[in-house]
Amino acid sequence: MLSLCRVVRPLAFRARRCAHNPAFSHLNTVTEEDVAHFSNILAPSSVFSTIGSNSVSSNDIATYNVDWMGKYYGKATTVLRPRSTAEVSEIVKWCAKRKIGIVPQGGNTGLVGGSISLDKEIVLSLGAMSKVRSFDPVSGILVADAGCILQSLSEYVAPHNHIMPLDLGAKGSCQIGGNVSTNAGGLRLLRYGTLHGTVLGLEVVLPDGTILDQLSTLRKDNTGYDMKQLFIGAEGTLGVVTGVSILTPPAPQASHNVMLALPRYDNVLPLFQTVRRQLGEILSSFEYIDRTAYDMAIDHGHSRIFNEEELKSTQCFVLVETSGSNKEHDEQKLTELLESLLTAAKPLIVTGTLSQSAAQFASLWALREGLTEAVQKEGKPYKYDISVPIADFQRVVDVLRDQLKSRGLYGDHAVSKVMGYGHVGDGNLHINVIAKHGYAPEIEQALEPFIYEVVASLNGSVSAEHGLGSMKPHALHYSKSNVSIDWMRKIKGTFDPLNIMNPGKVLP
Ligand code: FAD
Ligand code: MLT
Ligand code: ZN
Numbered sequence: 001m002l003s004l005c006r007v008v009r010p011l012a013f014r015a016r017r018c019a020h021n022p023a024f025s026h027l028n029t030v031t032e033e034d035v036a037h038f039s040n041i042l043a044p045s046s047v048f049s050t051i052g053s054n055s056v057s058s059n060d061i062a063t064y065n066v067d068w069m070g071k072y073y074g075k076a077t078t079v080l081r082p083r084s085t086a087e088v089s090e091i092v093k094w095c096a097k098r099k100i101g102i103v104p105q106g107g108n109t110g111l112v113g114g115s116i117s118l119d120k121e122i123v124l125s126l127g128a129m130s131k132v133r134s135f136d137p138v139s140g141i142l143v144a145d146a147g148c149i150l151q152s153l154s155e156y157v158a159p160h161n162h163i164m165p166l167d168l169g170a171k172g173s174c175q176i177g178g179n180v181s182t183n184a185g186g187l188r189l190l191r192y193g194t195l196h197g198t199v200l201g202l203e204v205v206l207p208d209g210t211i212l213d214q215l216s217t218l219r220k221d222n223t224g225y226d227m228k229q230l231f232i233g234a235e236g237t238l239g240v241v242t243g244v245s246i247l248t249p250p251a252p253q254a255s256h257n258v259m260l261a262l263p264r265y266d267n268v269l270p271l272f273q274t275v276r277r278q279l280g281e282i283l284s285s286f287e288y289i290d291r292t293a294y295d296m297a298i299d300h301g302h303s304r305i306f307n308e309e310e311l312k313s314t315q316c317f318v319l320v321e322t323s324g325s326n327k328e329h330d331e332q333k334l335t336e337l338l339e340s341l342l343t344a345a346k347p348l349i350v351t352g353t354l355s356q357s358a359a360q361f362a363s364l365w366a367l368r369e370g371l372t373e374a375v376q377k378e379g380k381p382y383k384y385d386i387s388v389p390i391a392d393f394q395r396v397v398d399v400l401r402d403q404l405k406s407r408g409l410y411g412d413h414a415v416s417k418v419m420g421y422g423h424v425g426d427g428n429l430h431i432n433v434i435a436k437h438g439y440a441p442e443i444e445q446a447l448e449p450f451i452y453e454v455v456a457s458l459n460g461s462v463s464a465e466h467g468l469g470s471m472k473p474h475a476l477h478y479s480k481s482n483v484s485i486d487w488m489r490k491i492k493g494t495f496d497p498l499n500i501m502n503p504g505k506v507l508p
Pocket of ligand 2: 186422
């Protein structure tokens with residue numbers, strides 16, 4: 001059986017987790033009777049438990065008990081895969097009656113340990129709820145079950161000339177309900193905004209089993225409190241999202257991208273200003289990759305974009321994408337941009353590569369989107385997803401590297417790489433610290449709370465888009481005032497007075 005003991009944490013923390021965790025003492029363990037009840041309300045093929053007469057082995061449910069990074073290991077004995085909102089409601093009613101904790105799980109691609117059972121909670125997987133409920137090709141409003149995979153939804157709306165308003169490297173596995181619950185940002189946020197704007201309505205099973213039907217398809221609805229906003233980014237702590245109504249924008253008629261090589265980080269901000277001014281409404285992404293991240297991607301098989309000579313004077317890269325309605329017009333704008341950048345008296349870039357075909361377009365994006373997987377292959381990553389002023393991106397990465405050096409932890413014996421990439425256009429930096437030989441308490445202690453203190457000193461956020469999960473509740477106070485945290489607790493207490501819904505996540 002996989003246990004939380006395998007999660008590398010400071011030793012004291014580890015010992016506490018492996019004994020009975022007092023934070024979960026209000027919850028009951030799943031019994032044979034519970035499993036029998038679940039088997040009555042769900043199809044037999046929707047219940048997987050290591051308990052009871054039809055028990056499965058812990059190996060059979062192992063994938064539900066470990067996160068995508070292999071950093072967080074769960075303890076769930078029981079995994080339920082309901083097929084309808086009514087079934088979710090019945091499960092939750094029973095869990096409320098029996099005080100059993102519930103961890104909603106989507107594609108399990110979250111990067112902060114939110115979708116893993118920390119103690120004795122069941123995993124409620126939404127994967128079997130994957131139907132599109134309706135799509136209006138005129139308004140672009142899509143209503144779908146929460147378990148629909150993001151990429152499947154993109155493929156569903158594509159023939160109607162629409163796209164999903166969000167895109168991320170995990171699109172092949174993450175679910176729309178998980179996206180909403182983490183308020184995922186991704187690669188299109190600069191253009192289409194956050195899910196707080198594009199989600200029109202939600203269907204949610206509340207922690208007492210009541211179905212809250214707010215699956216509106218209205219663009220405008222000013223009738224009091226906009227409750228759906230509370231569930232966007234709640235990471236399953238306020239209820240189970242079962243249906244999503246979302247506005248899908250028309251597909252751009254022309255998309256282009258260009259990778260720019262920059263001689264120094266200080267040029268990123270003026271470059272962003274220049275690009276925004278010159279490309280105007282067709283700019284759709286402005287993504288940052290530092291030199292360490294680029295070299296790592298090449299090491300892991302991504303196509304070389306620049307030659308050795310160009311790379312000699314390159315410190316970092318920016319991937320610019322345009323999405324517009326007129327191919328020639330957009331190409332001309334991009335070409336003019338490149339020419340003006342290269343011929344400027346004080347050039348902001350070393351060089352740039354403009355994609356000339358669909359394959360090249362995809363290959364430039366593949367390098368950026370593939371960074372998360374490449375990081376995973378390098379070793380065990382500590383991932384810090386922060387919002388800080390764009391001007392400070394590189395400095396924060398450098399300061400963190402220096403901190404590791406000062407503790408003697410930088411080098412192949414401990415941390416082999418510290419790198420930054422992210423969504424410049426959104427002020428969102430992803431710092432990845434690669435522990436070459438696995439997670440280790442001394443590395444975590446060197447990184448935290450140091451990084452959170454740096455972020456707080458810059459008035460930033462300790463979580464820009466990945467959420468808090470079980471990784472960061474203790475760091476919430478670096479970004480939220482006591483008054484805000486108090487009100488978050490009151491909201492949680494109002495919806496979930498028994499604290500059964502994803503306990504131990506988000507709130508400290
Ligand atoms: P899960 O990981 O299963 O769950 C995440 C959280 O949401 C958990 O707390 C869980 O309890 C809760 N939850 C899931 N489904 C529901 C539901 N139906 N109802 C209530 N609560 C629910 N994130 C970004 O923001 N931007 C990126 O660019 C990005 N890129 C990524 C690239 C890769 C390669 C990977 C592995 C991850 C990336 N992520 C990114 C993180 C992750 O993919 C997103 O957070 C995603 O939205 C999680 O969706 P999921 O279905 O996998 O949710
Ligand atoms: C990204 O922007 O690539 C994602 O948020 C995932 C990551 O931080 O690695
Ligand atoms: Zn990101």
